[in-house]
Amino acid sequence: MELINQRWTLSRYPAGLPSEDDFRFETAAVPELADGEVLLAVRIVSLDPGQRFLIEEAAGMVPLGGVVPAWIVGEVIASRSPDYPIGTLARDVMAQGGVQRYSVVKATDLVPVRGDAPLSWYAGALGMSGQTAYFGLLDVGRPLAGETVLVSGATGAVGSIAAQIARIKGARVVGIARGTEKTQRLIDDFRLDAAIDASAENISSALQGICPGGVNLFFDTVGGEVLEAVLPHMVFKGRIASAGMIASYNRTVSLPGLRNYEIVFGRALRWEGVFVGGYVDRYAEATAQLEAWARSGELVFEEHVGVGLQAFPGMFKELFARRPIGKMLIRVDEAG
Amino acid sequence: MELINQRWTLSRYPAGLPSEDDFRFETAAVPELADGEVLLAVRIVSLDPGQRFLIEEAAGMVPLGGVVPAWIVGEVIASRSPDYPIGTLARDVMAQGGVQRYSVVKATDLVPVRGDAPLSWYAGALGMSGQTAYFGLLDVGRPLAGETVLVSGATGAVGSIAAQIARIKGARVVGIARGTEKTQRLIDDFRLDAAIDASAENISSALQGICPGGVNLFFDTVGGEVLEAVLPHMVFKGRIASAGMIASYNRTVSLPGLRNYEIVFGRALRWEGVFVGGYVDRYAEATAQLEAWARSGELVFEEHVGVGLQAFPGMFKELFARRPIGKMLIRVDEAG
Numbered sequence: 001m002e003l004i005n006q007r008w009t010l011s012r013y014p015a016g017l018p019s020e021d022d023f024r025f026e027t028a029a030v031p032e033l034a035d036g037e038v039l040l041a042v043r044i045v046s047l048d049p050g051q052r053f054l055i056e057e058a059a060g061m062v063p064l065g066g067v068v069p070a071w072i073v074g075e076v077i078a079s080r081s082p083d084y085p086i087g088t089l090a091r092d093v094m095a096q097g098g099v100q101r102y103s104v105v106k107a108t109d110l111v112p113v114r115g116d117a118p119l120s121w122y123a124g125a126l127g128m129s130g131q132t133a134y135f136g137l138l139d140v141g142r143p144l145a146g147e148t149v150l151v152s153g154a155t156g157a158v159g160s161i162a163a164q165i166a167r168i169k170g171a172r173v174v175g176i177a178r179g180t181e182k183t184q185r186l187i188d189d190f191r192l193d194a195a196i197d198a199s200a201e202n203i204s205s206a207l208q209g210i211c212p213g214g215v216n217l218f219f220d221t222v223g224g225e226v227l228e229a230v231l232p233h234m235v236f237k238g239r240i241a242s243a244g245m246i247a248s249y250n251r252t253v254s255l256p257g258l259r260n261y262e263i264v265f266g267r268a269l270r271w272e273g274v275f276v277g278g279y280v281d282r283y284a285e286a287t288a289q290l291e292a293w294a295r296s297g298e299l300v301f302e303e304h305v306g307v308g309l310q311a312f313p314g315m316f317k318e319l320f321a322r323r324p325i326g327k328m329l330i331r332v333d334e335a336g
Numbered sequence: 337m338e339l340i341n342q343r344w345t346l347s348r349y350p351a352g353l354p355s356e357d358d359f360r361f362e363t364a365a366v367p368e369l370a371d372g373e374v375l376l377a378v379r380i381v382s383l384d385p386g387q388r389f390l391i392e393e394a395a396g397m398v399p400l401g402g403v404v405p406a407w408i409v410g411e412v413i414a415s416r417s418p419d420y421p422i423g424t425l426a427r428d429v430m431a432q433g434g435v436q437r438y439s440v441v442k443a444t445d446l447v448p449v450r451g452d453a454p455l456s457w458y459a460g461a462l463g464m465s466g467q468t469a470y471f472g473l474l475d476v477g478r479p480l481a482g483e484t485v486l487v488s489g490a491t492g493a494v495g496s497i498a499a500q501i502a503r504i505k506g507a508r509v510v511g512i513a514r515g516t517e518k519t520q521r522l523i524d525d526f527r528l529d530a531a532i533d534a535s536a537e538n539i540s541s542a543l544q545g546i547c548p549g550g551v552n553l554f555f556d557t558v559g560g561e562v563l564e565a566v567l568p569h570m571v572f573k574g575r576i577a578s579a580g581m582i583a584s585y586n587r588t589v590s591l592p593g594l595r596n597y598e599i600v601f602g603r604a605l606r607w608e609g610v611f612v613g614g615y616v617d618r619y620a621e622a623t624a625q626l627e628a629w630a631r632s633g634e635l636v637f638e639e640h641v642g643v644g645l646q647a648f649p650g651m652f653k654e655l656f657a658r659r660p661i662g663k664m665l666i667r668v669d670e671a672g
Binding site: 053223236237242243244245248254255256257258259260261262264265266267268269270271272273274275278 | 389572573578581584591592593597598600601605606607608610611614
């Protein structure tokens with residue numbers, strides 16, 4: 001019996017916000033496995049701002065007609081890797097899974113799912129989003145108890161986890177988000193110390209009042225004007241962990257440059273981009289810790305679950321247009 | 337007998353290139369020492385681009401009428417610190433020494449000069465310039481043998497030492513300088529692998545040819561357009577050590593922003609400002625190593641020595657206008 005795949009491919013490179021016309025739904029035969037590859041029945045597709053970056057023409061990652069990249073969780077249904085026998089649950093760490101029903105992935109791009117949390121958790125709070133927050137905050141940012149940690153995009157899938165980890169580690173945490181609903185959630189649900197509404201307040205003025213002693217660590221998922229507004233508030237020897245630059249992803253014109261970058265030198269900052277794929281050998285550690293925090297209630301998160309691959313283009317657009325609180329993902333089958 | 341000081345003070349904040357009218361030569365009484373302070377007879381005044389940064393109005397470091405900050409080497413002639421008895425040679429680490437004949441400095445801002453190298457070395461290759469190169473390259477940059485290290489301002493007091501340390505550590509080293517004389521010296525004297533003439537070549541095109549595999553570590557003393565040209569050539573997970581931003585120091589209009597800063601995130605770079613003052617407890621280690629390299633001939637350097645404090649304004653201007661190869665310093669007395 002030949003297995004027929006359903007998949008979303010890239011029909012053109014998006015200009016600005018992604019639209020339905022940028023993608024094409026199609027069927028195709030599932031190819032034979034090469035040595036070291038496994039075939040996954042995709043169960044959960046993670047939707048992430050980073051996908052937008054990957055489908056930029058300039059990124060050179062996805063040709064027109066190629067499958068839209070996505071981090072996924074799936075079940076091994078055929079295998080040419082001894083590490084991934086049939087029946088294994090696995091998630092991919094390089095966005096090679098793709099927005100599709102069946103996915104052929106190299107075993108080296110997978111980590112096994114161990115544990116009995118709901119499968120969606122492994123695509124969100126315990127998945128790429130949670131891992132990015134965990135390693136970006138703890139390994140790159142290294143907050144100390146009592147330090148002031150600022151998080152942008154603080155209600156997002158990554159930012160909300162990072163902010164809560166900073167709180168758990170004893171930092172004073174300030175979140176930036178847009179709108180009163182979101183800033184209220186930062187205080188009430190994520191239990192941050194303060195919130196800045198970027199849609200109503202001048203970030204720099206707000207920081208002056210809220211962080212008079214400066215910011216020790218800025219966990220940034222936005223970049224652009226937010227980054228520029230925060231730079232003058234960084235303490236000497238402060239750190240910036242860049243885990244995303246959502247301000248740039250959907251631009252249609254060049255953004256202005258970062259005018260005050262000299263502060264990186266003048267204040268001897270350390271500014272690092274977070275590459276979660278570099279921590280694969282520590283995913284098990286992070287997953288166990290994140291799950292423990294989630295089960296104890298110290299770490300809360302929200303999921304927006306679409307059902308069926310048809311949900312993809314609309315949800316992907318909504319990810320940027322509405323920037324919902326928490327994590328967006330697609331359950332490929334009703335059953336999950 | 338009252339000791340009379342001679343000193344250069346700031347008469348106005350420089351606009352653009354520093355000029356003689358920005359400074360005033362004056363005499364003044366030497367104040368009494370407070371507990372923990374020592375009085376130094378200044379022997380060597382180091383001239384550094386970083387001084388220009390310190391006397392910016394925006395830096396808020398030096399009031400009008402204040403002594404021009406400088407890193408110095410001096411001899412203790414009165415002391416209220418048990419760590420610095422009279423006769424001790426010491427250098428300051430916070431630019432508190434100043435462009436003057438006598439200097440009252442907190443003992444905690446000094447390190448003793450140990451060793452019998454020429455005194456000028458402790459202001460240059462073994463001094464703040466050498467320490468900045470040493471810790472900026474090795475502690476911040478951490479080059480591995482075989483990696484490609486790019487150095488801007490590569491004939492400067494800091495850049496030339498950093499480039500040679502990278503070569504000693506087995507890296508492939510490319511230097512950027514302005515003019516054929518300087519680039520020739522990069523190859524002939526500092527024995528780098530390749531040189532780029534920023535006054536004649538397009539840096540980005542040159543890098544494409546010279547560093548087709550990309551730059552692992554960029555040791556930058558320039559910033560501005562040079563930094564922007566280099567960023568697209570950084571390898572994934574590359575490092576940038578910013579040890580100066582000479583492109584910005586004498587601007588009279590705002591410089592354009594850094595347009596491609598997103599690469600810091602996209603390539604998961606680590607970009608750090610070098611703060612040499614943070615390594616005071618390791619100066620002895622660095623000094624010994626730098627001296628050993630210098631005596632063995634592996635590390636070469638050049639000094640431009642003015643005699644007498646009157647040389648200051650002219651040499652300070654020349655530091656930026658001509659950007660001489662190597663280190664500029666002033667020997668306060670003929671005898672040294």
